[in-house]
Amino acid sequence: MRFEPVVAHKGRAKPPSNKIMTAKEAVSSFIKEETYLGMSVSAAPAALIWEIVRQRDRIKTLDMVITSQIGMSSVLIGSGLVRKLEMAYNWGGIEGEDKVFRRAVEKGIPRPLELEEYSNFGAAARWQATSMGISFLPVKSMLGSDIPKYNPKIKIIDDPYTNEPVALVPASYPDVAIMHCSRADEIGNVQCIGLYGNTDVLARAAKHVIVSVEEIVTQAEIRRFPNLTTIPYYYVDAIVHAPFGAHWRESHYYYHHDLAYGLDAYRQFATQEGYEAWLDKYVLSTEDWDAYCKLVGYDRLNRLMLSEHKYQKFGEVR
Amino acid sequence: MSNYADKYSLPELMAATVAREIQDGELAFIGVGMPLMAATVAKFTNAPNFNMMVEYGAVGPSPRRLPMCVNCAVNNERAYYVGTQREVMSAQQAGFVDVACISGAQIDKFGNLNSSVIGDDYFHPKVRLAGSGGANDLASSAGRTIIMMRQDGRNFVEKLDYLTSPGYLAGPGARKKAGLPGSGPVAVVTTMGVYRFDIESREMYLEKIHPGVDLEKVKAAVKWDLAVSPNLTETEPPTEEQVMIMRTLDPLAVYLGNGRDTLSGDFETFMKMFEDSYQPMLDLIKSKGLV
Numbered sequence: 001m002r003f004e005p006v007v008a009h010k011g012r013a014k015p016p017s018n019k020i021m022t023a024k025e026a027v028s029s030f031i032k033e034e035t036y037l038g039m040s041v042s043a044a045p046a047a048l049i050w051e052i053v054r055q056r057d058r059i060k061t062l063d064m065v066i067t068s069q070i071g072m073s074s075v076l077i078g079s080g081l082v083r084k085l086e087m088a089y090n091w092g093g094i095e096g097e098d099k100v101f102r103r104a105v106e107k108g109i110p111r112p113l114e115l116e117e118y119s120n121f122g123a124a125a126r127w128q129a130t131s132m133g134i135s136f137l138p139v140k141s142m143l144g145s146d147i148p149k150y151n152p153k154i155k156i157i158d159d160p161y162t163n164e165p166v167a168l169v170p171a172s173y174p175d176v177a178i179m180h181c182s183r184a185d186e187i188g189n190v191q192c193i194g195l196y197g198n199t200d201v202l203a204r205a206a207k208h209v210i211v212s213v214e215e216i217v218t219q220a221e222i223r224r225f226p227n228l229t230t231i232p233y234y235y236v237d238a239i240v241h242a243p244f245g246a247h248w249r250e251s252h253y254y255y256h257h258d259l260a261y262g263l264d265a266y267r268q269f270a271t272q273e274g275y276e277a278w279l280d281k282y283v284l285s286t287e288d289w290d291a292y293c294k295l296v297g298y299d300r301l302n303r304l305m306l307s308e309h310k311y312q313k314f315g316e317v318r
Numbered sequence: 319m320s321n322y323a324d325k326y327s328l329p330e331l332m333a334a335t336v337a338r339e340i341q342d343g344e345l346a347f348i349g350v351g352m353p354l355m356a357a358t359v360a361k362f363t364n365a366p367n368f369n370m371m372v373e374y375g376a377v378g379p380s381p382r383r384l385p386m387c388v389n390c391a392v393n394n395e396r397a398y399y400v401g402t403q404r405e406v407m408s409a410q411q412a413g414f415v416d417v418a419c420i421s422g423a424q425i426d427k428f429g430n431l432n433s434s435v436i437g438d439d440y441f442h443p444k445v446r447l448a449g450s451g452g453a454n455d456l457a458s459s460a461g462r463t464i465i466m467m468r469q470d471g472r473n474f475v476e477k478l479d480y481l482t483s484p485g486y487l488a489g490p491g492a493r494k495k496a497g498l499p500g501s502g503p504v505a506v507v508t509t510m511g512v513y514r515f516d517i518e519s520r521e522m523y524l525e526k527i528h529p530g531v532d533l534e535k536v537k538a539a540v541k542w543d544l545a546v547s548p549n550l551t552e553t554e555p556p557t558e559e560q561v562m563i564m565r566t567l568d569p570l571a572v573y574l575g576n577g578r579d580t581l582s583g584d585f586e587t588f589m590k591m592f593e594d595s596y597q598p599m600l601d602l603i604k605s606k607g608l609v
Binding site: 041070091117143150197252264 | 578584
């Protein structure tokens with residue numbers, strides 16, 4: 001006997017302390033050169049993406065993991081930051097063909113983009129696995145297709161209980177996850193109103209988590225609807241207050257997708273020069289998200305909000 | 319009973335055709351775009367008790383405006399459930415989804431689809447496309463799938479450049495052997511006609527041809543020796559009501575035509591689109607007793 005007490009090991013929980021920061025502070029603190037970055041699609045964290053691009057000289061290279069992205073990932077790919085993309089889908093959606101993505105994969109402009117492909121469910125299962133603390137999950141997707149043929153990380157095995165084939169996907173452990181959600185308190189309890197895709201498991205999979213939100217609310221307000229809390233505080237490192245922080249995309253129950261802007265941006269993205277001109281005007285020449293919103297126009301943003309509220313508002317059936 | 323529309327576009331014909339494939343009471347996995355048009359028509363006509371699932375986590379929405387994507391705010395509108403993508407994907411993998419609608423850039427005779435790359439070198443593609451997204455998951459696990467795609471003369475191929483979403487793979491029995499839960503495609507609705515799959519060989523054959531389309535042109539647009547049904551008929555045109563429903567939801571032809579060109583950079587027209595369709599959509603929902 002040495003009569004020394006057992007060392008008190010601690011879990012990974014982030015403390016319930018004040019986590020409110022600016023986008024600039026959050027990106028500076030957590031995103032570094034060669035960060036492996038996870039990104040949500042629902043909703044798209046535009047305010048955080050814009051800030052990452054503003055800091056691209058420092059960050060230089062990112063490897064990214066997504067399930068699907070509809071438009072916003074191209075802002076990062078076009079900026080020359082992205083070296084590798086693990087994905088199920090990357091396209092413009094209703095905005096159409098993603099020329100930024102095509103240029104990067106087909107021509108290596110502005111830099112070559114390596115791909116690692118999954119199906120959507122396969123990609124989501126990777127974060128689900130990490131969130132459970134295990135290194136893989138089996139799914140019944142991608143079997144018989146060419147997806148595993150060009151992605152050796154997907155293993156087809158016989159299920160030991162049924163002897164039927166299953167596809168194993170490896171857990172994904174992002175260094176940092178960025179996402180945009182509805183509201184949070186200052187210690188990082190995050191609530192999503194409306195559908196939220198895979199943001200819950202993405203937050204659970206990443207080492208560090210930055211969440212931009214439409215509203216900062218009190219802890220008492222969070223406690224009123226605790227089952228809206230999709231991400232409890234212990235996963236979260238930084239809360240960034242970014243009203244309209246998903247523009248040109250939608251933020252459920254807050255404002256509608258600005259399709260007129262998105263289509264126009266995509267028209268400009270048809271050439272790398274056009275993309276650079278857009279980037280210079282809307283991202284690099286604006287100091288922060290508020291400056292971007294002023295450039296787009298708060299009148300316009302408020303009209304997108306009123307339009308959304310005409311059809312749906314939290315707590316009401318309209 | 320049916321009053322057929324005198325004038326309709328090809329996308330309207332395709333959407334009406336897909337709508338007729340959806341049965342009342344079914345649970346369907348619906349992608350935004352043309353499948354959504356078909357779903358809306360079905361809901362307001364032949365299948366009022368069918369519900370749609372939308373990929374990023376919505377079940378049973380009944381929107382009064384045009385959804386823009388699978389994670390659009392519109393998909394929450396008057397829904398039964400909203401939450402995660404994994405809810406709808408898991409339900410599908412566990413066998414709860416009756417029918418799903420998917421698309422692709424290339425197809426082969428067993429209904430396998432490519433939406434990933436064009437060209438024979440995956441690592442140096444001639445054209446890079448979007449990738450699977452949920453298409454592979456739907457093709458793998460939905461009870462049955464309906465394929466909706468453009469037929470451009472080159473994309474009905476002998477061999478795909480990349481197999482993104484499984485149809486019947488190499489033929490009879492191949493899906494089961496690969497471990498796929500769903501039963502595979504039942505129809506391919508294109509810009510030229512409607513195809514089905516033979517129950518024995520699982521090979522695609524032409525069942526219907528769109529009005530005004532020449533059979534020889536269809537054969538020329540298919541790179542394998544296409545089987546044609548001995549009972550080949552013309553595709554049933556959309557009814558006046560079906561066309562009216564589609565144009566009420568999509569007055570600027572964002573999905574049904576070239577509305578996207580009109581809207582690019584034009585915020586006022588975009589806002590007006592919502593204003594203009596709000597009351598007609600409300601009236602439509604009320605007239606169908608779906609409030």
